[in-house]
Amino acid sequence: MLRTIIENGGKAGKANVKVTAASKTGMGVVYDVATGKYKFPAAETAADIYFLDKSPVATGIDAARTNTSDYQTSFNTFAAGELAIGKVFAPGEEFATDQYDADTFISTAKGKRVSIGTDGALDIAASTVASPYIFLGTMTDGSHTLARILVADTAAKNS
Amino acid sequence: MAEFDIAEAIRNTNMYELACKTIDKVELDETEKLVTAELDQKFKDIGKTGYDKDREIAAFIQKAVNEELYNAPDEILDRIFDRDTITAADDFELVNAKNTLVTYEAAQGGNVPKSYIDLSVCTPKWKNRQVETEIKYADLEKNGWKTVAKITEYAVTALKNDMFTDIFNDIDGAISSGAGNYLAVGAAAMSQTAADSLALYTNDWGEDPIIVGYAKYIQQMNKLTGHESNAMKDELYRTGRLPVFDGIPLYPISGVRKKGDGTGLFVDKRVFGVAGKIGHLSMKGDVKTYETENNNLEKIDIKVANFNYGWALNSATADKVYKVVLS
Numbered sequence: 001m002l003r004t005i006i007e008n009g010g011k012a013g014k015a016n017v018k019v020t021a022a023s024k025t026g027m028g029v030v031y032d033v034a035t036g037k038y039k040f041p042a043a044e045t046a047a048d049i050y051f052l053d054k055s056p057v058a059t060g061i062d063a064a065r066t067n068t069s070d071y072q073t074s075f076n077t078f079a080a081g082e083l084a085i086g087k088v089f090a091p092g093e094e095f096a097t098d099q100y101d102a103d104t105f106i107s108t109a110k111g112k113r114v115s116i117g118t119d120g121a122l123d124i125a126a127s128t129v130a131s132p133y134i135f136l137g138t139m140t141d142g143s144h145t146l147a148r149i150l151v152a153d154t155a156a157k158n159s
Numbered sequence: 160m161a162e163f164d165i166a167e168a169i170r171n172t173n174m175y176e177l178a179c180k181t182i183d184k185v186e187l188d189e190t191e192k193l194v195t196a197e198l199d200q201k202f203k204d205i206g207k208t209g210y211d212k213d214r215e216i217a218a219f220i221q222k223a224v225n226e227e228l229y230n231a232p233d234e235i236l237d238r239i240f241d242r243d244t245i246t247a248a249d250d251f252e253l254v255n256a257k258n259t260l261v262t263y264e265a266a267q268g269g270n271v272p273k274s275y276i277d278l279s280v281c282t283p284k285w286k287n288r289q290v291e292t293e294i295k296y297a298d299l300e301k302n303g304w305k306t307v308a309k310i311t312e313y314a315v316t317a318l319k320n321d322m323f324t325d326i327f328n329d330i331d332g333a334i335s336s337g338a339g340n341y342l343a344v345g346a347a348a349m350s351q352t353a354a355d356s357l358a359l360y361t362n363d364w365g366e367d368p369i370i371v372g373y374a375k376y377i378q379q380m381n382k383l384t385g386h387e388s389n390a391m392k393d394e395l396y397r398t399g400r401l402p403v404f405d406g407i408p409l410y411p412i413s414g415v416r417k418k419g420d421g422t423g424l425f426v427d428k429r430v431f432g433v434a435g436k437i438g439h440l441s442m443k444g445d446v447k448t449y450e451t452e453n454n455n456l457e458k459i460d461i462k463v464a465n466f467n468y469g470w471a472l473n474s475a476t477a478d479k480v481y482k483v484v485l486s
Contacts, residue, residue, distance in 0.1 A: 005272040067254040069278045094272060140259055142277025143475065 001076055002026040002053045002087070003146060005094035013053065013085040023084070025054050025076045026097035027120030031086065038086060044123065046115040046131030046155065050086030051097065052078065071144055091132065091153035096139055096146035097122065105147050110137050113158050114149060122147065130155035168194050174223035175315060178308035199304035206299030209454045216294070216307055216459065217448040223311045224318075224446045224463060235410055236323065238369055239433050240440035240470065247444030253281040253471040283441065283469035286325055289462065290314050296457040310461065313419075318446075318466050320418050324425065326440070326470055331426045333477040336484075340477070343484045349379040349430065353483055357432045358405035360481040366435025370404060373423075374411035376430045376485065380404050407432065432481040436473075443467040 002025050019029065020039040028049040029038040038050060056075040058068065068075075078084050089095055100114075100122040114133045115125035125131045132155045136148040172194050180187060187195060198219070205211045236242065245251060256278050263271040292314075298306050334341050340360060344353045361368040370377070381401045394401055402408060412425040444467050451460040473479065 003273070003275055006270050065252075067252075067278055067280070069254075069280045070275075071277060072280075139274070141275050142257055142259055143279045144277065148272075 001071055001098045001141075001144065001146065002051055003096040003141065005096055005148060007093050007095070008090060011087070011090075013087045014050070015083065015085045017084065017086060018081050019052065019078045019084050020080065022080050023052055023078045023120055024099055025052050025078075026099040027052050028099075028116035028122065029086070029120060038084060040118050040120045041116055042118065044115050044117050044126060044129055046113070046125060046129060046133055049116055050088055051095065052120075053085040053087050054078065055085070069142070071142070089149075089151045091151050094136070094148060094150050096141070096148045098144060098146050100147040102145075105135060105138065107137065109135055111135065113156060114147075122149070125158050127158050130157050132156075165193065165197050169197065173226055174219060175227040175311065178223055178311045181305060181308045182312055195304055198307075202299050202303040202307055203301075205459075206296045206301070206303065209296055209452055209457065209459075211450060211452060211459070214450055216461065217450040219307060220311050220314065220461065220463060221446065221448040224315055224448065227315045227319075233319065233323075235369070235371060236326070236440060238367065239435075239437050241436055241438070242440045242442075244442045245444075247465075247467075249443065251283060251439065251441055251469070251471070253283070253439050253473060254278050255281065255473050279475075281438075281471040281473070281475065283439070283471035284329060285443070285467065285469040286322070288318055288321055288466040288468075289464040290317055290466075291460065291462045293458045293460045296459070299459070314463050317419050318463070320424055322466075322468055324418070324422075327426050327431070329470070330431065330437075330472065330477050330480055331429060331482065333472060333475065334480060334482040335476075338476060340481045341484070342482070343486075345486060347485055349376055349383070349483070349485070351383050351385065354380050354383060354404065357430065357481050357483050358407055361407055361432030361434050362405065364434035364479055366479075368407045368432060368434045369410055370407050370430065370432050371410040371412065371425075372430035372483075373414045373425055373427065375414055377409050377411035380409065380430075428485045430483040430485070432483075434479040437477060437479045438470055438472040440468065440470040443469060 018037050020037045028051055030041050030048055031050060032039045054075060056070060058065065059074065062068065062074055099120065104124045109124055112135050113125045113131040114122045114135050115129045115131045117123045132152045134150045134152055136150050138145050139148050168190050172191060177191055177194065181195065201215055256276050259274060259276055261274040265271050292310060294306055336343065342353060342356050344350060357370065381395060391401055400411065414423065417423060444465055446463060447465045449462040449464065453460060
């Protein structure tokens, strides 16, 4: 799940690119120019990241349902090779995602920089990785908990 | 009376009520006596010949079960659940939205962080219960109507009791230690502080509250000292129980009446405070009663099946229920 908290209006989201592996909305991926697809980073990084998003269009039997949760699985997963929207966040914007490690994203980690791991999920960045993404704390969205991320204009390392 | 009058009388009688009245030896009115005599004769004949052409016994049990299970009120469950009946090819989902929109103090002319409302969808748990028994021809021949009446009443009670226990076991499991609606008393008896916390949480919701638990715990709550009036003492003296605690109706569950397998009717060592409606309970499809004659062993096998019910709680952690745990 990817929620925008503060976002500049009228942004573009690249929608004609497929994902290489099965993924979820809210994961961070990099764009592989050679294959023309999104893929998980080869090593922990915070550079050139796109965050995956999907429009909640009901398909199949779900089309008959009237009330659906935004967190429904079909609205938040991509099969390998499925088209995804890749969003880029600019400095000053904030977003929230549920693809994070709940054990490390605790209250004492507020203010630390975060990076994307090789599985697409967010981790507290290792001290060697420079990142512009700052962990602001968790927020409640219905019955779900999301991690709020602020985008700074300069990449920095955790001390 | 003519044939069709009797048939009409049978069709219009509440079979479950008739069965209960027979077992409890309550005086029957004219029509009921007629119906009972007719059914008695029919069943005795089946006992003699071992041949139930129209599956009368099954039809009788089926009519009684449907009347009682689907039409009769069931006080506690009716209070805490929205109930309905759905067809066998149906399902339901409960959709809830919590207000998680957040406001921020803001300088004029800018933006604040967005917050979202999410619909949480609760899918129901479905259970299917079945009860089987057999009636010997000798029994039918001798007692006829009374045998079938007894089986009917007990089958219905057993099914209802198990549904009740299933639901409350589920509610018990939904609330875990450390939650805001969980209280471990640390003793075997209800204390004033425990009862106060229970009443506070349950009343706080501002909806129709009830407190339910084994009679022994309700009695402990009744006998708490410090706030008793003369009227309360008189009531206790006369009836042995007080109907409310802090404005909340008390529902004691019998601790001595057991289910068929010897287990208790309710969750032990628990008192629950339930505020208003906590979810949805649906009965699915029709209960079916099947009978199989066995002439070799001179008995009829009875199977009451497809007692299908599903419930979904409004919140996964049963927010509107307060759980008191005693040791």
